[in-house]
Amino acid sequence: MSTGGRLVRALTACGHALWRPWLKRRLGRVSLEHVDGVPLVVLPEVFNPAVFRSGAFLARAVSGLEAPAGGGRRRVLDLGTGSGVGAVFAARRGWRVVAVDVNPQAVRCARLNALLNDLEERIEARHGDLFTPVMDERFDLVLFNPPYFRGRPRNPLDAAWRSPDVLERFAAGLPAALRPGGRALVVLSTDGDGDSLLDALARRGLTIEPACRRRFGNEVLTAWSVAAATAAAAAGGDQRTRARRAGRRRLWRARTSS
Numbered sequence: 001m002s003t004g005g006r007l008v009r010a011l012t013a014c015g016h017a018l019w020r021p022w023l024k025r026r027l028g029r030v031s032l033e034h035v036d037g038v039p040l041v042v043l044p045e046v047f048n049p050a051v052f053r054s055g056a057f058l059a060r061a062v063s064g065l066e067a068p069a070g071g072g073r074r075r076v077l078d079l080g081t082g083s084g085v086g087a088v089f090a091a092r093r094g095w096r097v098v099a100v101d102v103n104p105q106a107v108r109c110a111r112l113n114a115l116l117n118d119l120e121e122r123i124e125a126r127h128g129d130l131f132t133p134v135m136d137e138r139f140d141l142v143l144f145n146p147p148y149f150r151g152r153p154r155n156p157l158d159a160a161w162r163s164p165d166v167l168e169r170f171a172a173g174l175p176a177a178l179r180p181g182g183r184a185l186v187v188l189s190t191d192g193d194g195d196s197l198l199d200a201l202a203r204r205g206l207t208i209e210p211a212c213r214r215r216f217g218n219e220v221l222t223a224w225s226v227a228a229a230t231a232a233a234a235a236g237g238d239q240r241t242r243a244r245r246a247g248r249r250r251l252w253r254a255r256t257s258s
């Protein structure tokens with residue numbers, strides 16, 4: 001390794017050594033954060049959207065969406081809601097939101113943030129695994145900023161980063177959770193295993209387009225817009241194969257242009 005490389009490595013290790021105790025203290029207590037001026041209480045053991053950039057990135061992607069036509073009848077599912085940041089930003093735009101998390105502390109936190117932002121009429125938080133708490137319900141928009149890494153979570157907070165199979169299970173459950181014309185907004189990072197989710201979605205004939213993207217030095221975050229297959233593609237056979245190939249071509253172009 002070059003001298004420059006060794007220096008960068010030593011500085012990074014030094015930065016991590018200083019950052020870790022600060023992070024442990026910050027995540028171990030109740031904190032009041034702001035994302036683009038919106039206040040959010042973050043409880044211990046809940047993913048902090050002001051400390052970890054993908055949470056604020058999700059909020060900004062939601063802010064960039066068109067306001068829902070049909071007003072409050074439009075329904076959003078915020079999967080893996082954490083602090084409820086996605087739910088709060090969607091409800092502020094006029095949507096009705098169901099916020100779901102497997103971590104009970106996150107569900108409490110999302111309820112607190114609905115109250116704090118006067119949005120309790122528009123946000124309902126439920127505890128459970130992925131689509132289980134909304135079985136047989138359909139949504140116009142599904143938000144998901146998933147765990148990016150493979151493995152068994154070591155504690156409730158760790159479930160924000162690690163899961164053995166959540167990406168494939170999300171791809172399998174998504175089509176049935178979307179209303180006709182509905183779509184999902186999924187935040188993925190160049191860190192972790194996001195490609196396997198994109199592949200699993202494309203295999204199901206879903207169309208995938210980048211909605212917004214931002215480079216943060218060593219990491220690129222993308223919010224992917226995922227829509228249900230058209231009736232023609234869903235009819236199967238050659239049409240489905242063509243839709244899948246077109247999806248892959250778009251993905252390849254999007255990845256190489258980042």
Ligand SMILES: C[S@@+](CC[C@H](N)C(=O)[O-])C[C@H]1O[C@@H](n2cnc3c(N)ncnc32)[C@H](O)[C@@H]1O
Nearest residue numbers: 049055080081082101102103129130145159160
């Ligand atoms: C990366 S965090 C994102 C939190 C929040 N949406 C944000 O952007 O700040 C992922 C969240 O998904 C939740 N989660 C992980 N596996 C889940 C599952 N199987 N069902 C529901 N939620 C899950 C975690 O508890 C965590 O709150």
